[in-house]
Amino acid sequence: MSSAFSQAERLDALRGEIRRIEGISPAGRADFLPFGIAEIDDRLAGGGLAMRALHEVAAAGPDMASDAAATLFQAALAARFARAAGGGQVLWAVTRRDLFAPGLAQAGLTPDMVLYAECRDDAETLAVMEDGVRHGGLAAVLGEAKRADMAATRRLQLAAESDGLPALLLRRRRKAEDDPLAPPSAAVTRWRIGCAPSAPVPYDGLGRARWRVELVRQRGGPPHEWLMEAPDAEARFALFAATADRTDRPAGAWIAA
Amino acid sequence: MPQLPIERIVRRERGSRPDTSPRLASAATGGQRLRDQLNDLLALGPSPETAGPGERIEDCSCPRGGGWRPGARWALGASAQAPRLREAEGALVTYARTGNRDLLTAACRRARALGLAPGMPLAKARVMVRGLDARPADGEGDAAWLARLGLFAARRWTPRAAISGADGLWLDLTGVDHLFGGEEQMCRRILAFVRRLGFTARIAVAGSLGAAHALARYGHKPLIHCRLHGEADALAPMPLAALRLDADVLGAAHRLGLERIGDLIAKPRGPLQRRFGETILRRLDQALGRAPEPFEPIVPEDPPATLLGFLEPIATAEAIGEAAGEAVRRLVPLLREQGLGVRRLILTCERVDRDRQEIEIGLARATRDGAHLHALLCARIETIEPGFGIERLHLLAARIEPLPPQPIEGELAGERPASDLAMLVDQLTVRLGERRVHRLSALESDLPERSVHAVGPLADVAHWPDWPRPVRLLHPPEPVDHVIAPLPDGAPARFSWRGRSHRVRAADGPERVFGEWWRRRGEQAAIRDYFQVEDEAGARFWLFRKGDGEDEATGDLSWWLQGVFA
Incomplete structure (x- = not known):
């Protein structure tokens, strides 16, 4: 019995060692922000999104709807980080001016949380993101870039690691047929978000939007794919409820952020 | 006289541009002939004469403007209505509470044409004029504006300028008028400048403060030029009120039939002093230039600045950065002594070839944190072209704000000290440029493209109602x-x-x-x-x-x- 216990302890210690080597922060769950949904958190190395890391998000298709879904996913993650920090501030480096703030507020990223910085190009975006991460007083830093090579992402990842701030980068495609996640990157997780048909509702109208969320790559864990429901006003995600007999509750597992 | 308030209101609502920023101009002062200039007020909107008379007659039951005859309305059958009020037609007045009554403090020219005058109870004015636009007086704001203009005058026009009453300025033109093309030309330029700001001024040039004061306010001409030693002649037809006398002295003089300054000049001095006291003679002497009058000039405060000169011209980025750091280290104690923080900092590099290179930095919040200022300057050093080398560095705190000592943030209360976002904002502003760092706030509009506007990075924001909106x-x-x-x-x-x-x-x-x-x-x-x-x-x-x-x-x-x- 005692030997089995010590064996489990030893395994934990070894896993911690591996994480340290891989650059994911050594300490326990405090450095990870869980989604609050067991099926997702179990699949993520560390049980949640690493707080001191660069995460990349991309749209599944070249259409505007997937792009909007990826943007909102990024915004909701930032809102979760900010809420976890107890009302933190978020810096968003934008290059296009079509973000519609009232829409973001509905995914939990209210206007008092966001500081926007208008950048002219990708180089400036990455520099501004690094400034934001290095400042250390924010809850998260967001940006969007078409071109960010290994060196640039590595720089951001190192800054995030040393200053303890999550950075979220939306990878845009340069041409419609490109895969924005094809070039290598130092990001700890890489996500691909696309739209999926939502569940029909018994009344005349629209239900909660649904996304196909693909974890393309993560350091220290295998990729995975989920069918998720769009975040609500508190930036809570939910998994698609496969069973049809759960109509007394909104679909999925609801857990307060 | 007190129409400065009216014009400020009109100007504010027109959203006219702010004052031009003061720049230094200095000239030597001598002291012989004091000249005074006085800003008066002017009219807003079309004068009653130009406002279509036809319209007025219809709305107005009084004989003003002609076209109304007693009995005419009876004949038209329109007499069933009670006599109507006069229409305000944009007349604007300000009022302030005096005792337990609201009294008018200023009236625009149109309001005066309708029979309103400062000192009249507001209730009476409202009875006389329908739809009167009455605003509470903002005496402090008017005084602050006048002080600003005075400061500008002290920097731009003459080293000796002073506030005169609630609506005027005294400028000592001695020795400076030739810089502006002579007295006449200078006065015209000042008039034009004030007019561009949206105000009407009257200027009188005279040999004593009292005479200039009286001529500017009671002369009824935009520009009065008093002959050398001609004050007595010029003042003779002016009412006694022009002498800056108290109301009871004026009342007593009125009872004795003294109306004009000329009446006073002709009287023997002894009886005058016995009856009215010494003030009236002193004011008269001051106006005629026989007695001295103290003059308290506005002293403009120069913004904190430091100047660094080098034995050898410097040209490398490291050297300039180091020198800028030294300049900041010298500037910060100056700021701390005066309890000031910087909002805008200008670093001027004077090159060997007399060219100047400037770095200008705006700060989101007043600060005197040397390390922060230095870091911001260093981020811009690459924009300087040193050429053959830089001889002198001039660091100027161009915009300053009071900044009292700040408490040290601690964790005693158990909360994490709030991180200072202002420093990040400054850093990003230096990198990206002005207005590129902002927050988005709600505007009250249902049209989506009008419902968002950018506000300052540290401003409070408004939230949107919870309707479904796209990303x-x-x-x-x-x-x-x-x-x-x-x-x-x-x-x-x-x-x-x-x-x-x-x-x-x-x-x-x-x-x-x-x-x-x-x-x-x-x-x-x-x-x-x-x-x-x-x-x-x-x-x-x-x-x-x-x-x-x-x-x-x-x-x-x-x-x-x-x-x-x-």
Whole structure:
């Protein structure tokens, strides 16, 4: 019995060692922000999104709807980080001016949380993101870039690691047929978000939007794919409820952020 | 006289541009002939004479303007109405509470033409004039504006300038008028300058403060030039009030039939002093230049600055950075002593070839943190072209604000010290440029493209109501075609956008948005019906149709796509 216990302890210690080597922060769950949904958190190395890391998000298709879904996913993650920090501030480096703030507020990223910085190009975006991460007083830093090579992402990842701030980068495609996640990157997780048909509702109208969320790559864990429901006003995600007999509750597992 | 308040109101509402920023100009002062200039007030809006007389006669039951004869209204049968008030027609007055009554403190020219005057009870004015625009007086604001103008005058026009009463300035022209092309030319330039600011001024040039004061206020001409030693002649026809006397002295003089200054000059001095006291003679002597009068000039405070000179010209970025650091280290104690923080910092590099290179930095919040200022300057050093080398560095705190000592943030109360976002904002502003760091706040408008505006990075923001809104907004909206939708209020079943056809699986709507008629006449009847639709792939769009589907005036039933949901 005692030997089995010590064996489990030893395994934990070894896993911690591996994480340290891989650059994911050594300490326990405090450095990870869980989604609050067991099926997702179990699949993520560390049980949640690493707080001191660069995460990349991309749209599944070249259409505007997937792009909007990826943007909102990024915004909701930032809102979760900010809420976890107890009302933190978020810096968003934008290059296009079509973000519609009232829409973001509905995914939990209210206007008092966001500081926007208008950048002219990708180089400036990455520099501004690094400034934001290095400042250390924010809850998260967001940006969007078409071109960010290994060196640039590595720089951001190192800054995030040393200053303890999550950075979220939306990878845009340069041409419609490109895969924005094809070039290598130092990001700890890489996500691909696309739209999926939502569940029909018994009344005349629209239900909660649904996304196909693909974890393309993560350091220290295998990729995975989920069918998720769009975040609500508190930036809570939910998994698609496969069973049809759960109509007394909104679909999925609801857990307060 | 007190119409400065009126013009400030008019100016503020016109949203005119702010004062030009003061720059230093200095000239030597001597001290012989004091000249005085006085800003008076002027008229706003068209004068009563130019406002269409026909209209006035119709609305006005008084004989003013002609065209009204007793009995004429009886004959027309319009007499059933009680005699009507005069129409205000844009007359503007200010009032302030005195004791337990509201008294008018200023009236525009139009209000004066309607019979209103400062000192009149507000209630009476409202009875006399219908729809009178009455605002509370802002004496402090007026005084502050005048002080600002005085400061500007002290920097730009003459080293000796002073505030005169609530509505005027004294400028000592001795020895400076030739810099502006002579007295006459200088006065015209000042008049033109004040006019551009939206104010009307009257200027009198005379040999004593008292005479200039009286001529500017009671001379009724925009520019009065008093002959050398001609004060007595010029003042003789002025009312006694021009001498800056108390109300009881004026009252007593009025009872004795003394109305003009000329009456006073002719009287023997002994009896005058016995009856009115010594003030009246002193004021008279001051006006005539026989007695001295103290003059308290405005002293402009120079902003904190430091100057570094080098034995050898410097040219490398490291050296300039180091020198800028030294300049900042010298500037910070100056700021600390005076309890000031910087909002705008200008570093001027004087090159060997007399060229100047400037770095200008704006700060989100007043600060005197040396390390922070130095870091911001260093971020811009690459924009300096040293040429053959830089001889002198000049660091100027161009905009300063009071900044008292700040408490040290601690964790005693158990909360994490709030991080200072202002420093990050400064850093980003230096990197990106002004106005590129901002927050987005709500505006009260139902039209989505008007509901967002950028505010300062440290400003408070307003929130939007909780209606479904897209993540990305297309501006301007893009037209969609091949729309199949039932009228009057059905959601589209299919549409094509950017060459692709979408079949709608589910939809929500309409959300009706009405045109904002108070902004544009064309929007008076306009209506947009917004629908959220989801196509077969799960993509969600925000479409609207112009018009309510029933009345053509509300829109032409064209369909537009304005946003994309996630």
